[in-house]
Amino acid sequence: MSPANHYKKTEKTIIRRILAFFGMIFKAVGRFFAKAYQTGKQRFTIMLIPHSEKSIFNFRVSVFSLIFSGFLLGGVVVSFLLFSTRFSGLSRLVDQKETALEDSRSNIEAIREEITELKKVSKTFEASLKTTMNTFGVKGDVKAASVLDGGDLSSFFDVQEQSEGIGRELSELRSLREFLEQSSDDLLRVSDIMSSQGDLLVELPTLWPVEGGVGRITNYFGPEIHPFTGQWYLHKGIDIAFRRGKPIVAAANGKVVERKYDAMGFGNYVVIRHPYGFATKYAHMDTVYVEEGDVVTQGQKIGTMGNTGLSTGPHVHFEVRIGSQVVDPERFLNVKSDLR
Incomplete structure (x- = not known):
């Protein structure tokens, strides 16, 4: 037998065995389903006998019906369990949401109370701002963002004109924000004026010449009796004792133009020239820290209080001049207090 014929014969044998194997499987499956079908067709009679035994109830069911009923019952039980679990979860979620809602209501009430207090503070702030602006001569339309009834903040209570769908509290806060934005511009203008005045004040002799603002005036500007001669004379400054x-x-800011010692008069004294024609003199000092030509700033230490020259005790003689004319120093020392 040739190799080709032998190969074909072997191939046919393998195919027959495979077909036989699958045929056996199909027959086994068929027998299984046939047996199952026969078993499922079997019927059982269920009898319900009451205690009276007058009438007996019976009915027949097949195995298929029992299996179907079992699956149906199992599905109902599983569905019930799943529904119960989901319902419990939803209940807990609802409880959590209710708790969160109560907390939100409490927070809203607290916010409303804070807004009420804020409106009261805004009214006080507006009055203070108006007073400040009037003091500095600044013109501003504070009414533009008013927020209190009966005054310039009345838009806070004008709920009827609020846009539909916007809560009252939100509208009030928006009105307050607009008011504060405009107030910020007004305060910047006041700040600019105060800054310019501050620059001016450091160049004018407005600072009390004793460090810390201490001391008391023992002799004032004007006619006085000389403590040594007993004669009337013009006291050209003020004496501050400490x-x-x-x-x-x-x-004030300036330049030291004179530093001398006068044994029969002012003792150790310093003269400082300031802008705008002002000059100040500090006399009877114990020690002097500056020299002629030094540039000093307002509040800088220039010496210490003493009793040099013709003096009855430790003090500083303080003079203010405009050009060649002496003026009362108190008129300038009170400038800052008048602006407060």
Whole structure:
């Protein structure tokens, strides 16, 4: 037998065995389903016998019906369990949401109370802002963002004109924001004016010449009796008494133009020239820290209080001049207090 014929014969044998194997499987499956079908067709009679035994109820069911009923019952039980679990979860979620809602209501009430207090503070702030602006001569339309009834903040209570769908509290906060935005512009203008005045004040002799603002005036500007001669004379400044060694400070920015010692008069004294034609003199000092030509700033220490020259005790003689004319220093020392 040739190899080709032998190969074909072997191939046919393998195919027959495979077909036989699958045929056996199909027959086994068929027998199984046939047996199952026969078993499922079997019927059972269920009898319900009451205690009276007058009438007996019976009915027949097949195995298929029992299996179907079992699956149906199992599905109902599983569905019930799933529904119960989901319902419990939803119940807990609802409880959590209710708790969160109560907390939100409490927070809203707290916010409303804070807004009420804020409106009261806004009214006070508006009055203070108007007073400040009037003091500095600043014109501003504070009414533009008013927020209180009966005054310039009335838009806070004008709920009827609020846009539909916007809560009252939100509208009030928006009105307050607009008011504060405009107030910020007004305060910036006041700040600019105060800054410019502050720049001016440091160049004018407005600072108390004794460090810390201490001391008391023992002799005022004007006619006085000379403590040594007993004669009337014009006292050209003020005398501020305190303890010896207390620092003396420059009343304004300027340049030291004179530093001398006058044994029969002012003792150790310093003259500082300031802008706008002003000059100040500090006399009877114990020690002097500056020299002629030094540039000093307002509040800088220039020496200490003493009792040099013709003096009855530790003090500083303080003069203010405009050009060649002496003026009362108190008129300038009170400038800052008048602006507060």
